Amino acid sequence: MKATIAGVNKEIAEGTTIAKLIVDEKVENAEYVTVTLNDDFLDKEAFETTVIKEGDNIEFLYFMGGGAF
Amino acid sequence: MLYLKQQDYEKILEHCKKGLPNESCGLIGGRKEEENQYVEKVYLLTNVDASREHFSMDPKEQLAAVKDMRTNGYEPLGNFHSHPESPSRPSEEDKRLAYDSKANYLILSLMEENNPVLKAFRIDEEKNVTIEPIEII
DSSP states (O other), X not given: OEEEETTEEEEXXXXXXXXXXXXXXXXXXXXXXXXXXXXXXXXXXXXXXXXXXXXXXXXXXXXXXXXXX | OEEEOHHHHHHHHXXXXXXXXXXXXXXXXXXXXTTEEEEEEEEEEXXXXXXXXXEEBOHHHXXXXXXXXXXXXXXXXXXXXXXXXXXXXXXXXXXXXXOOTTXXXXXXXXXXXXXXXEEEEEEOTTOOEEEXXXXXX
16 A cells, blocks of 8 residues: 655555554654644544555654743 | 855844744755755744744644645755744753754844844754854855
8 A cells, every 4th residue: 555654655554553654664753743644633642543544645743842941 | 054045044034023022933944965054945934822932833834844845855954933032042942842953943032132143053862052053145
């Protein structure tokens, strides 16, 4: 099955969840990562239960923030 | 060395001044050549915290910027934000939330009205801070 991961078309196993993909892709600092599936932002609680489908488009983004103090 | 075009510096400055009294933020994309990094595009993002002491980048705008960088063949080089009332140096919160030791963290201080100060920093995994020299070209 093919899906686009961070702009790259890749072969991934049937039944792969977002949580497994984060591990398989060796996503760094996974605790900070935000995931979009077909441009929709996923809740972290959904990572374990969301199964990737053929043609899905997944992006990994990192929270970026800070402060003055 | 990080190279930033004069017009991109001015874009950042204008965006951050327009955002006052709140912090403003954005991303920088470009290319890397050995030790040198060249900013090719700045992305002016919304601080969804709308705060003078905190910033969080709008995730939707962040996604759009990442896609635009990819389309243009740019690499993500880092981000910028303003400190309206404090110096150009990473705060404890900035350091805590810095996850990428390879990113450039640009901070524009606007604490002196007629003397904006832009500096770039690297923050390693142990939260040690080093200055990355910037040249405005």
